[in-house]
Amino acid sequence: MDGNGRWAQRRRRPRMIGHRAGARAVNVCIDFCLRRGIGALTLFAFSSENWGRPEEEVGALMKLFLNALEREVDELHRRGVRVRFIGDRERFAPAIRDRMQAAEALTAANQALDLSIAASYGGRQDIARAARALAVEVAAGRLRPEDIDEAAVAAHVALADLPPPDLFIRTGGDHRVSNFLLWQLAYTELWFTETLWPDLDETLLQRALDDFAQRERRFGLTGEQVAQAGGAA
Numbered sequence: 001m002d003g004n005g006r007w008a009q010r011r012r013r014p015r016m017i018g019h020r021a022g023a024r025a026v027n028v029c030i031d032f033c034l035r036r037g038i039g040a041l042t043l044f045a046f047s048s049e050n051w052g053r054p055e056e057e058v059g060a061l062m063k064l065f066l067n068a069l070e071r072e073v074d075e076l077h078r079r080g081v082r083v084r085f086i087g088d089r090e091r092f093a094p095a096i097r098d099r100m101q102a103a104e105a106l107t108a109a110n111q112a113l114d115l116s117i118a119a120s121y122g123g124r125q126d127i128a129r130a131a132r133a134l135a136v137e138v139a140a141g142r143l144r145p146e147d148i149d150e151a152a153v154a155a156h157v158a159l160a161d162l163p164p165p166d167l168f169i170r171t172g173g174d175h176r177v178s179n180f181l182l183w184q185l186a187y188t189e190l191w192f193t194e195t196l197w198p199d200l201d202e203t204l205l206q207r208a209l210d211d212f213a214q215r216e217r218r219f220g221l222t223g224e225q226v227a228q229a230g231g232a233a
């Protein structure tokens with residue numbers, strides 16, 4: 001969700017105004033997913049690197065985050081959204097951690113949309129954690145090193161219970177993944193737009209879906225193989 005700061009700067013307003021507008025765009029995105037029956041949405045709200053921003057901005061973002069948790073969770077629950085947080089939540093203040101946990105507990109049985117908020121998240125951190133969890137299993141004698149394969153790692157990274165993402169959308173004009181779901185994105189279709197996150201609307205999201213629908217996903221196979229499998233299905 002990139003471009004909040006530039007959105008505000010273009011209006012000669014403080015960056016925080018952009019972050020607030022960005023929070024509104026989150027609702028646009030969630031509404032779109034609910035209406036279109038998209039089963040899972042993961043939002044990169046705050047990276048493990050974002051802690052390095054000026055203290056004032058980090059503090060204001062934390063306040064915005066806490067407010068959003070207080071304001072939005074009941075409505076999300078009412079609409080059948082299951083909420084979870086991925087990332088290093090130990091770094092957040094207790095008030096935020098409590099709200100995160102309460103939101104997850106309240107919405108755990110919901111089925112309309114799996115909403116994951118990546119907060120204090122980094123893809124490398126995610127993979128390192130999975131490696132550590134597997135090492136603990138090995139040290140305890142419950143797992144042999146030779147049993148560590150892709151499936152074992154996949155089972156220990158974030159969102160292990162969901163299918164890998166189909167589509168990655170980055171706003172704000174930069175063409176990089178910036179340490180988002182590194183493991184999970186291996187075969188995800190990447191889609192980039194100059195549009196700044198606060199300007200996100202339904203038309204843009206629909207354009208991303210239309211582009212996605214045109215792509216041929218081969219997963220390492222040949223085009224002929226994919227066409228055959230499609231014909232057989």
Ligand code: IPE
Nearest residue numbers: 001002003004005006007045
């Ligand atoms: C993304 O917007 C939001 C967060 C990282 C919290 P930015 O703050 O990165 O916006 P730009 O890139 O400065 O425009």
Ligand code: MG
Nearest residue numbers: 002003004172
């Ligand atoms: Mg940015």
